[in-house]
Amino acid sequence: MIEKIPLWEKVNLTIEEAAEFSNIGQNKISALLKMPRCPFVLYVGKKKLVKRKEFEKFLKESIEL
Template identity: 55%
Template sequence: MLDSLSYYKEEYIINKYIVPIWEKVTITPEEASAYSSIGINTIYQMLDDPDCEFKLYVGTKKRLIKRKAFEKYLEDTYAIDRN
């Protein structure tokens, strides 16, 4: 009995913070790439654009993507220039 309680407690702790991408407020560039089927290098080029409205800096280096703003950008954009 203790073993099964221990297993469920571990399983709860492990899965407690798993949130589907479509429910997250911010996502990583890697998640954005998987979510949108846009290559990771293109995602990073988009984040390098000073006018990019969906990036969020955490500290001075870490960049996250505001998921809803990213989705809106994709809805409103016809083509993405990779140059």
Template identity: 45%
Template sequence: MKEVPIWEKSNLTLEEAAAYSGIGINKLRKLSDSEQCKFVLWIGTKRLIKRRLLDEFTEKMYSL
């Protein structure tokens, strides 16, 4: 089975998103708990991070 590189995936797990962005898992969890969070995708209780929207979000932020 071929593994897809993180930068080519559209949705990331919390662990992948933390490795990709440099933001800690707990901070990502806290940010994505809000219902207004645009970069989270819920599949039942599984939380996935939309990579492109996370990139856009971090580009606009001065600090987290």
């Protein structure tokens, strides 16, 4: 039996998980990851992951997206 790790305990999230975690659409998160010097993007080969703690900090400091 595989134990599923809760999203708030993961270090990195997929775009789908970040959308579920933040209640922001996948397209908007993909657009945010394309920003120059995005502080919460992590490239694993061609795959993009979201650094959860940096993403949370970004959302706390943002007024609108």
